[in-house]
Amino acid sequence: EAQVTQNPRYLITVTGKKLTVTCSQNMNHEYMSWYRQDPGLGLRQIYYSMNVEVTDKGDVPEGYKVSRKEKRNFPLILESPSPNQTSLYFCASTSGGPGELFFGEGSRLTVL
Amino acid sequence: QKEVEQNSGPLSVPEGAIASLNCTYSDRGSQSFFWYRQYSGKSPELIMFIYSNGDKEDGRFTAQLNKASQYVSLLIRDSQPSDSATYLCAASGGSYIPTFGRGTSLIVHP
Numbered sequence: 001e002a003q004v005t006q007n008p009r010y011l012i013t014v015t016g017k018k019l020t021v022t023c024s025q026n027m028n029h030e031y032m033s034w035y036r037q038d039p040g041l042g043l044r045q046i047y048y049s050m051n052v053e054v055t056d057k058g059d060v061p062e063g064y065k066v067s068r069k070e071k072r073n074f075p076l077i078l079e080s081p082s083p084n085q086t087s088l089y090f091c092a093s094t095s096g097g098p099g100e101l102f103f104g105e106g107s108r109l110t111v112l
Numbered sequence: 113q114k115e116v117e118q119n120s121g122p123l124s125v126p127e128g129a130i131a132s133l134n135c136t137y138s139d140r141g142s143q144s145f146f147w148y149r150q151y152s153g154k155s156p157e158l159i160m161f162i163y164s165n166g167d168k169e170d171g172r173f174t175a176q177l178n179k180a181s182q183y184v185s186l187l188i189r190d191s192q193p194s195d196s197a198t199y200l201c202a203a204s205g206g207s208y209i210p211t212f213g214r215g216t217s218l219i220v221h222p
Contacts, residue, residue, distance in 0.1 A: 031208070040214065041214065042200070042212050042213060042214035042215060043156070043200065043202075043212040044212075045209050045210070048208055048209065050208065056208070058209050059209060090155055090156070097144055097204060098204055098207075098208040098209070098210050099144050099145075099146045099161065099202050099203075099204035099210040100146065100158060100161060101148075101156070101158060101210075102158070103155035103156050103157070104155060105154075105155055106154075106155050
C-alpha cells in the first residue's frame with residue numbers, strides 16, 4: 001500500500017528537549033516536504049527536499065532542521081523545541097509537481 | 113507576499129445541491145492550482161488540480177480557473193453528507209513552495 005508514515009503520531013514534550021519526527025514514504029518519490037498546520041493559519045511549509053542531500057527552506061523554517069540521507073526518509077528535527085512549535089505536523093511527498101502532494105497522517109506535537 | 117484567500121465558512125448546503133467553493137490568489141506567477149479535502153482529524157487529500165483556464169471535470173467535481181481574475185473555484189454537484197469537510201485551495205508557481213489557503217468548511221446537511 002502506497003503511504004507516507006510519520007512517527008510519533010502524538011507527542012507531548014518540554015521546552016528544550018530535542019526531538020525528531022520521522023517520515024518515510026514507500027512510493028519512490030523524489031520530492032518530500034514538511035508542513036505545520038495551525039488554526040486560522042492554514043498549512044505552512046517548513047522545509048522541502050527535491051532529492052537525496054538536497055533540502056531547502058520553506059516559509060517557516062526557523063527552529064527546525066531536516067536531513068535527506070535516503071530517498072525514502074525525511075526526518076524533521078526540533079533541536080530546542082519551544083511552545084510556539086506546538087502544532088500539527090504533516091509530511092508529504094510527490095512524484096509530480098510540488099502541489100500534487102500525498103500526505104502522511106500527521107503528528108500532533110505539544111511543547112510545554 | 114504570496115497569498116491564497118478562501119472564505120472560512122462554514123458553507124452549508126442541503127444534500128443534492130451544488131456546493132460552490134471559491135479561492136483567489138495574489139501571485140500572478142502561479143501556474144498550477146489544487147483542491148484538497150481534509151476531514152476533521154485527518155490529513156489533506158488531493159481531489160483536483162487544474163493548470164489551464166477553463167473547467168476541468170472529474171465525476172461530481174468541477175474545478176474552474178480564471179487566471180485573468182486570479183480566481184479558482186470548486187463545484188461539487190449532488191452534494192452528499194460525506195462531502196462535509198474542509199476544502200483547501202493551493203497555488204504553485206515557479207518555486208517549489210506551494211501556498212495554501214486557510215480552507216473553507218463545507219457542511220452538507222440531509
